[in-house]
Amino acid sequence: MTPNITDSDLYLNGIPHDRLAEIRALDGIAWHPYGDDGFWAVCRHDDVKVVSKDSDSFSSAIGHTNLWDLEADALEARRSLIDTDAPDHTRLRRLVASSFTPKNIKRWEETVRDITVELLDNFVVAGECDWVAMMAAPLPIRVILNMLGVPLEDADYLVELSNYLVEGTGETQSIPPDAFGNTTELRLLPFNSPASHALFEYGMKLGEQRRRDPQDDLVTALVQVEEEGDRLGAGEFRNLFHLLVFAGNETTRTALSHGAMALAEFGDQWERVLEDPTLIPSATEEILRWATPVMHMRRTTSRNTELAGTAIEAGQKVVMWYNSANYDEQVFNDPYAFDVARVDNRHFAFGGGGPHFCLGAFLARLEITVLLEEMVKRQVTLQQVGHAERTPSNFVHGVLSVPMTAG
Amino acid sequence: MAASPDTDSTEPEQEPTREPSDSDNPDQAADGVYLAVDANRCIGAGQCEMLAPEHFRVDDDSALAEFVGQDSLPLTEAELLIDRCPSGALGIRSEIVDVNQDGDPD
Numbered sequence: 001m002t003p004n005i006t007d008s009d010l011y012l013n014g015i016p017h018d019r020l021a022e023i024r025a026l027d028g029i030a031w032h033p034y035g036d037d038g039f040w041a042v043c044r045h046d047d048v049k050v051v052s053k054d055s056d057s058f059s060s061a062i063g064h065t066n067l068w069d070l071e072a073d074a075l076e077a078r079r080s081l082i083d084t085d086a087p088d089h090t091r092l093r094r095l096v097a098s099s100f101t102p103k104n105i106k107r108w109e110e111t112v113r114d115i116t117v118e119l120l121d122n123f124v125v126a127g128e129c130d131w132v133a134m135m136a137a138p139l140p141i142r143v144i145l146n147m148l149g150v151p152l153e154d155a156d157y158l159v160e161l162s163n164y165l166v167e168g169t170g171e172t173q174s175i176p177p178d179a180f181g182n183t184t185e186l187r188l189l190p191f192n193s194p195a196s197h198a199l200f201e202y203g204m205k206l207g208e209q210r211r212r213d214p215q216d217d218l219v220t221a222l223v224q225v226e227e228e229g230d231r232l233g234a235g236e237f238r239n240l241f242h243l244l245v246f247a248g249n250e251t252t253r254t255a256l257s258h259g260a261m262a263l264a265e266f267g268d269q270w271e272r273v274l275e276d277p278t279l280i281p282s283a284t285e286e287i288l289r290w291a292t293p294v295m296h297m298r299r300t301t302s303r304n305t306e307l308a309g310t311a312i313e314a315g316q317k318v319v320m321w322y323n324s325a326n327y328d329e330q331v332f333n334d335p336y337a338f339d340v341a342r343v344d345n346r347h348f349a350f351g352g353g354g355p356h357f358c359l360g361a362f363l364a365r366l367e368i369t370v371l372l373e374e375m376v377k378r379q380v381t382l383q384q385v386g387h388a389e390r391t392p393s394n395f396v397h398g399v400l401s402v403p404m405t406a407g
Numbered sequence: 408m409a410a411s412p413d414t415d416s417t418e419p420e421q422e423p424t425r426e427p428s429d430s431d432n433p434d435q436a437a438d439g440v441y442l443a444v445d446a447n448r449c450i451g452a453g454q455c456e457m458l459a460p461e462h463f464r465v466d467d468d469s470a471l472a473e474f475v476g477q478d479s480l481p482l483t484e485a486e487l488l489i490d491r492c493p494s495g496a497l498g499i500r501s502e503i504v505d506v507n508q509d510g511d512p513d
Contacts, residue, residue, distance in 0.1 A: 053495060090450065097451035097470035104467050227469075346491075357452045357493035 002030040002041060005321070006067065008392040015295070015397065017336065020324035028310035032319075034067055039298065039317035040310070043324035045331040045348070047308050051299055051320050052352030058299035058318055060356060061085040065298050066395065067319065070187075077188040080239040082356065089355055095225050095232055096240065096359065099218055105362040108147060112370045115142045120374050124406045128385055131404040136256035137249075140367060144248030147363075148241070149210065149217025158202065162249045164195035166398070190242060203241030204234070218244070250396060251293040252364050255349070257388075257399035258291035259368060262338045264384040264404065269340045277376050283340035284368045289347035290338055295323040295397050297351065322348045323397065381407040439479030441500045442488060444472045448496035455488055455497065462488075472496065 003019040010016045023030050023043045032041040042048050051058045064070045065083050075083065081092050098104065116139060123134045141162060145155050161180075167173055168191030177186055180198035189196040203219075210220040222237060232240065263270045273279050298319045305312050312318065325348045327335040332342075350358035358364070375382075383405050391398030442462065444455075451470030455463035462476035480488070489497045 053493075093450050094470060098466075098468055100453075101451055101465040101467050101470055102453045102456050103465070351493075353491075353493040355450055355494055357450070357454075362453060362457075 002026075002032045005032065005041065006034055006394050008394055011394055011397070012390050012392055014390070015292070015323045015327075017327060020321060020327070021329075023321075024324060024328060028308050029312070029318075034317075037317070039067065039319045040307070040312055041319055041321060042307070043321045043328075044308070045325040045328035045346070045352075048320040048322065048325040048348060048352040050307060051318055052348075052354040052356070055085060055299075055354055055356075057301060057303060057305045059085050059302040060089070060299060062300035062302060062315070063298075063317065067296075067298060067317070074187050078190050078239070080190075080243045081359070082243065086355065091230065092232075092236065092240075093355065093359070095227060095230070096222065098225075099221050100359050100362060102362050105366055108143070108363070109366060109370065111146050112143055112366055113374070115139060115146070116367075116370050116374050120371070120378065120380070123404075124378065124380060128403055128405045130401045131260050131382075132253070132257055132399055132401050135371075136253045136260065136399070139256060139371070140252035141249045143363070143367060144244060147218045147248075148206075148244065149215050149219045150206065154202075158199070158245060161195045161199050161202070162245055165191045165193050165199070165246050166250055166396075168193035168195070190239075190246075196242060199242050199245060200238045203238055203245075207237055207241070248360060248363070250398070251360075252367055254293035254397050254399065255288060255291040255364060255368060256371065257402060258293075258397065259287035259371075260382050260404060261384060261388060261399070261402060262287065262290050264382040266338045267381070269338055270381060273340055273372065274376055274379065274381075277373070279340050280369055280372045280376070282342060282345065283372060284365055285345040285347060286338060286340055286342050287368055288349035288364070289326045289332075289342075289345055291397060292323045292326045292347075292349055293397055294349075294351075295395060296321045297356075320348075320352055322352070325352065383407045439481050440485045441479050442474055442485055442497050443500045444474055445496040445498060446471055448494045450494045450496075452493045454491050454493060458491060459484070459488055 003022050004010070005016060005019050005023070010019070020043055023041055029047065030041045030043070031038055042051055060083050064075060070078070081089065081096075084092060119135050119139055123129065123131070126134060141159050142155065145158055150158055164173070164175055173193065175194055177194055179194040182194035182197035184197055186192040186194065206219050207223050210217070211223045214220045214224065219241070222232060222240065225232060273283050296319050298317055301312050301314050301316050301318060303314045307318070326332070329335050331346060350361045384402060385405050386403035388402035389400040391400055449471045451465050451472065453465045453472070455472050456465050459480075462474060462478070462480065463472050464475045465472050485499055489499070
């Protein structure tokens with residue numbers, strides 16, 4: 001029988017490595033019951049890669065990319081880059097990809113560094129404090145808001161909205177359905193959250209402003225983008241703005257949280273980086289592997305197919321477990337060791353390849369790398385001084401709080 | 408693997424050398440192969456530029472990868488780059504072909 005890997009409580013103590021390893025060792029692909037139905041649990045690195053790259057057989061546009069299905073109208077209303085297939089996906093992705101190329105992301109390095117230095121200096125003098133609140137959460141959200149061109153005086157409001165969205169991934173929400181003047185049915189909103197309505201409104205208002213008065217920022221780039229007469233539609237812009245605020249926030253926050261915890265737990269590894277800062281790029285990749293901020297993504301078969309010798313019928317859920325692939329002993333030498341000098345680190349923290357490869361990969365790398373560089377410059381060594389509170393979620397590998405001090 | 412856009416010191420395998428390979432394939436130049444980008448598949452993810460900045464550049468306007476190197480690559484390195492390309496846009500060519508002009512990468 002397939003061990004359960006979806007129960008949220010399992011994740012309160014971290015990734016359930018033993019159960020995932022058990023599934024990896026099974027022949028073929030394991031069927032995992034879920035609700036009234038179930039899904040194929042794809043846990044091996046090789047198999048995740050196949051599903052990820054073969055988007056003709058494994059669709060992102062059918063059903064949903066999370067474990068549960070959405071009704072057709074809800075799926076349509078929420079549809080973004082994440083839940084689109086070619087050719088729509090290719091078109092949308094092309095329209096935004098130029099803002100995220102390695103060189104265009106590098107343009108933001110100084111901004112990232114200024115924010116990092118300010119937060120890191122505050123952290124060092126604060127003594128014992130919550131790393132998530134002081135560093136892991138504010139760094140990515142301030143960077144993405146800066147890139148988007150959100151005025152400083154509105155940043156707190158957007159941080160608040162984005163925190164409500166994170167809450168929407170859990171079981172309970174602390175705000176009523178009509179919060180922020182929302183009148184849309186919650187099931188039609190991303191994360192079922194009225195905060196999505198507020199974020200949509202804000203994004204559209206900012207987009208209008210930038211159309212009239214262009215600035216050197218991402219929102220201007222998105223409202224101005226045009227390729228062979230093609231532009232983003234109003235709904236596309238709205239959903240994309242929402243995606244960028246959320247994805248630029250939650251995922252890197254998680255990477256920075258687990259990165260800090262790993263550097264504190266494996267002090268010898270941080271020593272290596274301090275002694276040899278040329279290890280920062282490989283340490284960055286290892287933090288990404290170790291953190292695996294998004295633990296799975298779902299596809300749905302568009303036709304009858306076969307995977308690892310297992311026949312899969314059209315219309316079935318196929319779930320790629322990145323938190324398993326990233327610890328696959330067939331691919332990673334000593335996978336449960338945190339190794340800042342790991343070579344050939346083919347982690348799937350940005351997905352397993354294929355057209356949905358993380359748009360913000362270079363931004364995430366930049367933020368982690370700059371933080372490590374500034375920590376090395378200041379010879380900051382982290383110590384975890386208490387229990388890490390984790391998000392009870394099988395989807396985001398979140399850390400709610402973790403007390404740290406600079407040693 | 409660990410690579411940064413700034414260095415090529417962490418490149419996989421050895422430095423691309425000019426040693427003739429033992430390949431029997433007559434389609435391949437004796438000292439390696441060239442890669443081409445399928446403009447219809449490329450999503451500008453930039454992995455090729457990160458892994459092999461001497462051979463690839465993602466255009467900042469079109470967000471399409473371009474093979475900018477004049478040098479051929481050892482087959483093993485070429486295969487690794489093909490494997491790492493998220494969109495499956497890279498393919499082996501026996502000589503430099505500007506696919507963005509003839510529009511037919513295959």
